Every structure is written in structure tokens, then in C-alpha cells.
Amino acid sequence: MALATPQSMIREITDKLMIHCGKTSDEATSSEIMEACAFWLRDQMAIREVQTRKDTARHEKKQVHYLSLEFLMGRSLMKNAYNLGVLPELQEAIKRLGFEPAEVFEAEPDAALGNGGLGRLAACYMDSLATLEIPAVGYSICYELGIFKQKIVNGEQLELPDPWRTASDSWLLPKAGEAEEILFGGTVTHEIVDGKRKIKYDGATKVLAIPEDMLIAGYDTTHTNHLRLWKAVATKPLDMALFSKGEYTKALEERDMAESICKVLYPNDNHPEGKTLRMRQQYFFVSATCQSVVKKHLAVYGTLDNFAEYNVFQINDTHPTLVIPELMRIFMDEKGMAWDDAWKIVTDAVAYTNHTVMWEALERWPQSIIQNTVPRIWEIIVEIARRWQAKCSEFYNGDMEIVKNLAICWDNEVRMANLCIAGGKAVNGVSTLHSNILRDDVFKYACKMNPDKFKNVTNGIDHRRWMSQINTGLDALVKELLGSDKFLSDAMELKKLNAFLDDQKVLDRLAAIKRENKLKLCKFVKESQGIELNPDSLFDVQAKRLHEYKRQLMNVLHIITLYHRLKDNPDAIKVPRTFLFGAKAAPGYVTAKRIIQLINSLAAHIDADPVCKDKLKVVFLENYRVTMAESLIPAAEISEQISTAGKEASGTGNMKFMINGALTVGTLDGANVEMHDVLGDDNMFLFGLHADEVVKMKADGYNPRSIYDSNPALKRCLDQINTGFSDGISYSDLYGNLLNGFGGSADQYMLLADYDAYIKAQDKIAETYLDKDKWNRMSLKNIAEAGIFAADRAVGEYADNIWTVGHRLG
Ligand code: 26Q
Numbered sequence: 001m002a003l004a005t006p007q008s009m010i011r012e013i014t015d016k017l018m019i020h021c022g023k024t025s026d027e028a029t030s031s032e033i034m035e036a037c038a039f040w041l042r043d044q045m046a047i048r049e050v051q052t053r054k055d056t057a058r059h060e061k062k063q064v065h066y067l068s069l070e071f072l073m074g075r076s077l078m079k080n081a082y083n084l085g086v087l088p089e090l091q092e093a094i095k096r097l098g099f100e101p102a103e104v105f106e107a108e109p110d111a112a113l114g115n116g117g118l119g120r121l122a123a124c125y126m127d128s129l130a131t132l133e134i135p136a137v138g139y140s141i142c143y144e145l146g147i148f149k150q151k152i153v154n155g156e157q158l159e160l161p162d163p164w165r166t167a168s169d170s171w172l173l174p175k176a177g178e179a180e181e182i183l184f185g186g187t188v189t190h191e192i193v194d195g196k197r198k199i200k201y202d203g204a205t206k207v208l209a210i211p212e213d214m215l216i217a218g219y220d221t222t223h224t225n226h227l228r229l230w231k232a233v234a235t236k237p238l239d240m241a242l243f244s245k246g247e248y249t250k251a252l253e254e255r256d257m258a259e260s261i262c263k264v265l266y267p268n269d270n271h272p273e274g275k276t277l278r279m280r281q282q283y284f285f286v287s288a289t290c291q292s293v294v295k296k297h298l299a300v301y302g303t304l305d306n307f308a309e310y311n312v313f314q315i316n317d318t319h320p321t322l323v324i325p326e327l328m329r330i331f332m333d334e335k336g337m338a339w340d341d342a343w344k345i346v347t348d349a350v351a352y353t354n355h356t357v358m359w360e361a362l363e364r365w366p367q368s369i370i371q372n373t374v375p376r377i378w379e380i381i382v383e384i385a386r387r388w389q390a391k392c393s394e395f396y397n398g399d400m401e402i403v404k405n406l407a408i409c410w411d412n413e414v415r416m417a418n419l420c421i422a423g424g425k426a427v428n429g430v431s432t433l434h435s436n437i438l439r440d441d442v443f444k445y446a447c448k449m450n451p452d453k454f455k456n457v458t459n460g461i462d463h464r465r466w467m468s469q470i471n472t473g474l475d476a477l478v479k480e481l482l483g484s485d486k487f488l489s490d491a492m493e494l495k496k497l498n499a500f501l502d503d504q505k506v507l508d509r510l511a512a513i514k515r516e517n518k519l520k521l522c523k524f525v526k527e528s529q530g531i532e533l534n535p536d537s538l539f540d541v542q543a544k545r546l547h548e549y550k551r552q553l554m555n556v557l558h559i560i561t562l563y564h565r566l567k568d569n570p571d572a573i574k575v576p577r578t579f580l581f582g583a584k585a586a587p588g589y590v591t592a593k594r595i596i597q598l599i600n601s602l603a604a605h606i607d608a609d610p611v612c613k614d615k616l617k618v619v620f621l622e623n624y625r626v627t628m629a630e631s632l633i634p635a636a637e638i639s640e641q642i643s644t645a646g647k648e649a650s651g652t653g654n655m656k657f658m659i660n661g662a663l664t665v666g667t668l669d670g671a672n673v674e675m676h677d678v679l680g681d682d683n684m685f686l687f688g689l690h691a692d693e694v695v696k697m698k699a700d701g702y703n704p705r706s707i708y709d710s711n712p713a714l715k716r717c718l719d720q721i722n723t724g725f726s727d728g729i730s731y732s733d734l735y736g737n738l739l740n741g742f743g744g745s746a747d748q749y750m751l752l753a754d755y756d757a758y759i760k761a762q763d764k765i766a767e768t769y770l771d772k773d774k775w776n777r778m779s780l781k782n783i784a785e786a787g788i789f790a791a792d793r794a795v796g797e798y799a800d801n802i803w804t805v806g807h808r809l810g
Contacts (some may be wrong), residue, residue, distance in 0.1 A: 074626030582624030
């Protein structure tokens with residue numbers, strides 16, 4: 001499959017450099033070399049992608065359409081070179097052009113079109129879809145600005161815009177010929193013309209959706225898919241027809257609306273914001289996608305009768321829910337189908353993945369926003385809701401409590417999850433525990449009506465990126481021990497590492513690799529933040545979005561406890577520790593931002609106290625992102641996965657740490673449960689209440705204050721938070737949240753209930769760390785058992801159990 005030799009590559013990359021940047025290599029910057037390489041790879045992929053599309057049509061293969069408001073792609077240069085099998089040649093070519101490969105790779109900005117887990121999951125799945133040779137297209141918005149850049153100023157988070165496209169446009173292939181028109185607002189009237197119903201839109205605003213495709217190459221295959229990012233553009237630069245008719249404001253309106261739709265990614269995760277602009281974003285990309293898919297289907301098959309046989313839409317959380325009414329609209333209003341025929345196709349073609357069980361995180365939209373933004377869609381939703389409600393009422397003999405719970409429209413709100421359940425052929429959770437909570441609790445009434453609809457697909461990660469690419473030392477060791485690179489295509493091969501659990505030499509080499517990675521991280525942190533880390537300390541990492549349910553604050557309580565122990569006895573800490581935090585807080589999430597500030601106050605206080613020197617350190621890493629995760633995770637020794645049981649749907653960071661040999665301290669939550677299934681008690685540090693115990697304790701009347709009163713170490717920590725640290729900032733608000741809260745809402749996430757168990761688990765970690773061999777053995781065991789968490793496995797399950805499409809593996 002040799003695509004090129006370094007010589008031919010140099011020639012072609014130099015050509016790209018000339019054509020696109022107008023420079024020769026001796027004049028170019030690292031960033032221009034990066035772009036030239038990107039253009040070269042894109043062209044290789046473009047040829048393959050055309051072939052893949054033609055094959056798909058010729059062999060009448062079913063297609064997967066993966067709809068997501070977020071794709072957290074990160075960098076692509078190394079990924080694409082890796083998947084095309086030309087990474088070593090590319091590195092050699094870059095060197096011969098007079099550049100340092102690492103510098104060229106680092107010149108690429110992250111494509112950060114996502115918040116966290118949900119967006120990164122979509123990116124990992126795109127890789128597996130191509131690798132498994134499944135014809136698939138991802139769809140999203142071509143945001144101008146990705147997730148904000150985080151700056152820490154005086155300990156507080158500041159948000160800066162992230163114009164990611166400036167330097168990484170080279171990946172995008174504009175397809176102006178495949179634009180679609182989207183209508184917003186106005187009023188809808190129904191007319192009968194020649195005995196047929198026609199929908200008329202008056203005063204609607206038109207926006208053009210233009211696709212920019214990002215090509216996605218599979219690993220060890222020529223199969224190449226694409227991610228279609230829709231860009232919103234006014235129909236004409238400024239609609240001159242409207243302008244000359246004197247309709248200036250309409251012309252300006254269209255331009256402004258188009259510009260605002262794809263301006264910026266919403267930065268909240270697990271906290272939906274019911275804003276009109278967000279509704280427009282959702283409808284914009286859904287409508288463009290549906291129109292485009294229907295058009296392409298008709299071009300190949302000439303009929304819509306077999307639409308669901310050849311197309312399946314997977315929707316990433318409820319954000320693309322409008323795919324259901326939008327397909328109905330196209331089938332009925334534009335293709336003249338009857339309701340029942342259209343409904344049959346839609347309910348056979350759409351499947352929904354849920355990513356949260358927290359009530360406040362389920363999307364509910366005010367009726368008025370939907371009605372005003374997409375009036376025809378509103379009418380269709382009302383009809384779907386009416387029919388669904390009748391069905392529910394019949395099933396439950398008119399029990400109004402249950403009917404209300406299942407309703408799509410209620411109290412002038414639209415509940416997107418219920419719409420997805422009604423209009424989808426499958427609903428899945430993202431870990432066994434999470435799916436069970438959906439079946440037994442959140443969606444229990446719908447599940448009783450149709451139990452087979454509710455499924456589980458435990459999340460997975462792109463193990464090629466998250467291990468092999470970012471941890472080259474470990475990758476080389478694994479290849480050597482297993483005698484092949486087969487684990488790259490079949491992650492379960494990693495199990496064969498179990499044969500080396502008692503091999504002293506292997507354990508020592510594993511430890512040496514971890515140390516190398518720690519040293520690299522030290523260099524990174526020194527260069528980016530000017531902070532010196534002690535590589536001999538245990539690296540304890542919590543990196544994920546900042547959210548109360550993820551309990552970064554409980555991690556802080558442990559650190560303060562250690563600090564107090566040191567104050568009482570300077571020899572109290574046997575194992576020096578560095579606590580590393582990486583986290584962005586939603587800009588409007590006040591408590592989350594206060595927790596960031598607290599971490600920084602604590603870090604400064606500890607730095608200033610000589611008793612902590614070389615024993616205890618806290619670092620808040622600025623601007624946590626995919627690229628930072630790629631150097632942080634291989635260096636981690638402890639992975640903090642400490643959410644309140646029942647709250648984290650799955651987690652995927654947990655899997656990334658595991659496959660890089662970090663040991664997990666965690667609750668039985670999300671996919672931690674499945675990690676525990678394969679590791680047992682001996683190979684992870686499990687602690688805390690179980691999901692059912694959390695529910696029960698809440699129901700019985702949880703009283704955090706009594707725990708505070710009876711635990712002196714905990715009381716001392718909390719009092720310290722209340723008073724604050726040497727910078728004089730008090731955190732009495734956070735203290736109050738834990739102890740006072742209104743109406744039984746004190747300590748909503750039960751930090752106090754789990755505090756003791758957490759401290760015990762942490763003490764056990766320190767003790768275990770002193771036994772190097774034991775630790776390294778546990779680490780190897782984690783790597784050996786991580787194969788089950790490959791995205792290839794997860795995508796294979798979607799293919800088998802939800803999409804019914806063929807694939808290469810399994
Ligand atoms: C919704 C409406 C309006 C504005 C924003 C949103 C919004 C945006 C992002 C709501 C939720 C999200 C992101 C959720 C998320 O990342 N969930 C995580 O998904 C992971 C992949 O399945 C899981 O592993 C995590 O447990 C889950 O928290």
C-alpha cells in the first residue's frame with residue numbers, strides 16, 4: 001500500500017507548498033510545511049473517498065449518518081499519516097526538508113468543535129467507522145469558533161475566542177455544488193392545489209448551507225469516509241433582489257442570521273441552554289443533512305420506499321432530534337407521502353444515543369421558540385405528540401401521571417428525549433449501568449411499552465490515537481512483546497500481555513516508559529506554564545470538564561487533608577504527589593468557575609509553604625484540550641474517576657488513562673463498573689457509595705452536617721475552605737453549598753458521604769506506590785484488559801445491533 005517514498009513525498013509536498021503558500025521550503029514556516037503536508041494527505045484521501053462513495057452506490061451498501069452538534073477532532077496531520085501508513089515516511093520527508101517533525105505537528109491547531117466527552121466520542125467513532133469499512137458520513141456545523149481558549153488570570157478562568165480555521169483549512173474540501181437551502185421563521189399556510197396539499201411559507205428567512213468536507217481515512221484500509229461540516233451563508237452576499245425591492249431589513253436579516261448560525265459552538269456541557277440561536281443551529285444542520293441525504297438516495301435508487309433499508313441516522317444525544325420532524329416534512333410536504341408511510345420510514349431509520357440521566361441536563365424547549373423558529377416543524381411535532389400521547393394513554397389505560405411523564409409536549413415545553421423515543425427505532429445508553437438506569441428509571445414507562453427498543457453500547461476510544469500514537473514507547477513495547485501489531489486492528493489482542501504480568505524485565509521497562517512520559521510532561525508544563533514538576537512524585541490526574549457531579553471538589557478535600565497532615569507532622573507523607581487538574585468550566589457556570597479559583601488558591605498556598613516542598617504540589621493546567629490530553633494521559637499514574645455513582649453516563653477519559661497504564665481511583669459509576677468487571681478489586685482503587693445507595697440515602701434524608709460534625713479531619717478541611725487560603729479569598733459559598741443548601745439540596749453530589757472512603761482509597765494508593773513491582777504489575781494488567789474499550793468494538797456493536805450494516809471486523 002506504499003503511497004510514497006520520502007523522496008517522492010518531498011517533491012509533492014514542495015509542490016503543494018508552492019501552489020498553496022507560494023513559497024519554497026527554505027522560506028517556509030513550520031506552519032506552512034504543516035499545511036503543505038495536510039494538502040498532500042488530503043489529496044491522497046480525496047482519491048480514496050471518491051472510490052469509497054462509488055463502491056457504496058455500486059454495491060448498494062447501507063449508509064450510516066452520524067449527526068452530532070460536536071466533533072472534537074483535535075489535530076489531524078499525524079492521525080491521517082498514521083492511518084494511511086505513511087507516518088515514518090512523512091517524518092523523514094519533513095526532516096529532509098529541514099524541519100523538526102514534532103514542531104511541524106505542533107503547528108497544527110486543534111479542531112476543537114466540541115466540549116468534551118460527547119464530541120470526542122463522535123471523533124473516535126469516525127475513525128472506527130472508516131477502519132471497519134462502514135460507509136458513513138458525520139454531520140455537524142462548521143463553527144468559526146470552537147470551544148473557547150481558557151486563560152487563567154489571578155486564578156480565575158477567562159474565555160478567549162478560538163479561531164481554529166486560520167491554519168487548518170487545508171483539511172476542508174468545500175462542496176459548493178451540494179448546497180442546501182434552509183428556511184426559518186415566517187408563517188405557514190396550507191393550500192390545496194390540484195387536490196394536493198401545498199405548504200406556503202410567508203416571510204421566511206432563507207439561509208444557504210454549504211458543505212465543507214473533512215476526509216476521514218480508516219486504518220489499514222483504503223476505505224475513506226467524510227465529516228460534512230455545514231457552513232451557513234446568506235443566499236447571496238447581500239440579496240440584491242430584496243435590496244432593490246426596498247426590503248433592506250430582510251436582506252440584512254438574512255445576512256446576519258447566516259453569519260450568526262455558524263459563529264460559535266455553545267460552550268455548555270450537560271447543561272442545555274434553551275436559546276433561539278441554538279435552536280437555529282440545530283435545525284440548520286439537521287435540515288441541510290436530511291435534504292442532502294434524501295437527494296442522494298433518490299439519485300441512486302429513484303424511490304424513497306427503500307430509504308430505511310439503505311440509510312440510518314444515529315443521533316448523538318437529543319441535539320439533532322429535529323431529524324425526526326424534518327424527515328417527516330420532506331417526505332410529506334415535498335415528496336407527497338402520507339403520514340403513516342412517512343412515519344414508518346422515519347421510525348425505521350433513526351436511532352438515538354442518550355448521554356445523561358440528570359433531569360436538568362435533558363433538553364426541553366419552550367414551545368414558543370420552536371414555533372417561531374421553525375413553524376412547520378412545530379406543526380409536525382404537535383401531530384407526532386398527539387398520536388404518541390394517544391398510544392401511551394391506551395397502553396396505560398389513561399393513567400395521567402404516566403401519560404404526563406411520557407408526553408412530548410407538556411406545559412408549553414417540548415421534551416426532546418421523549419420525541420426521540422417516539423420517533424426512533426432504538427435508544428441506547430453508553431455503559432451498562434447507564435443503560436440500566438435508563439431502562440429502570442429515567443425512561444421506565446417507555447421501556448415497558450417497547451423493551452426491545454432499549455439497548456446498551458458501552459463507549460469506546462480510538463485506541464490507535466489514544467495509545468499507539470501518543471505513547472510511542474508503550475506502543476513499541478507492546479509490539480515487541482506480542483510479536484506483531486495485530487492489536488492495532490484487534491484491541492483484544494492486548495489480553496496477551498497477561499502472560500508478562502510476572503516478568504520483572506517487562507515490568508521494569510514499563511516503569512521506564514512511564515518515567516519517560518512523565519519527563520516529557522515536565523518539559524511541556526515547564527515550557528507552557530513555567531512550572532517545575534517533580535518527576536519522582538506520583539502524578540495524580542483529574543482531567544475532564546469541570547462539573548459538580550464529577551467532584552473535582554472532593555479531590556480538593558483530599559489534597560487539603562494531606563496538607564493538614566503535613567502541617568501536623570512534616571513526615572506524614574511517604575509518597576510525594578503532584579496533583580494535576582485540567583478542566584474548562586462553562587462560562588455561565590458560577591460554581592464550576594469558583595472551584596477552578598479554589599484549586600488555584602490552594603495551589604499557590606501549597607507552593608508558598610516550605611513544608612510541602614517536594615512532597616505536595618497542585619497544578620492547574622491551563623486550557624485542557626485534546627492536544628494536552630495527548631501528553632498528559634501517557635504520563636499519569638493515577639486517574640481520578642470519582643463522580644457521584646449514577647451520574648456519569650460512561651466516561652471515556654477513564655479508558656484512555658487505563659490503556660496508558662494509569663491506575664484508577666473511582667466510584668462504581670459509568671464505564672468504571674465495566675473496568676472493575678475486567679480488573680477486579682485488586683487492580684483498581686474502588687470506593688464509595690453505589691448508584692442504588694446514593695438514591696436510597698437521598699430518599700432517606702441525607703444529612704451532610706452530621707457527617708461534618710462527626711469527622712474532625714473533614715471538618716477541618718471544610719472550615720479551611722470557608723476561611724480560604726493565604727490569598728485571602730474566602731470560599732464560603734462552596735462551603736455553604738456543601739453544608740447549607742436549600743430544601744435538602746446541601747451537598748447534592750454527596751462529597752461528604754464519600755469523603756472517608758475516598759481518603760482510605762487514597763491512602764491505599766500511597767501504600768501501593770511504595771511497592772513498585774506491585775504497582776507496575778497492576779499497571780500492565782490495566783493495559784492488558786483495556787482492549788474491550790476500543791471504539792472498534794463499540795462501533796461494531798452499533799453496526800450489528802442497531803444499524804444492521806456489515807463491517808470488516810468481528
Ligand atoms: C445542549 C443544549 C444546548 C446547549 C448545549 C447542550 C449540550 C452540549 C453538550 C448538552 C450536553 C453536552 C455534552 C454532554 C457530554 O459530553 N456528555 C458525556 O458524554 C460522554 C460520551 O458518551 C460520556 O462518556 C459522559 O459520561 C457524558 O457526560
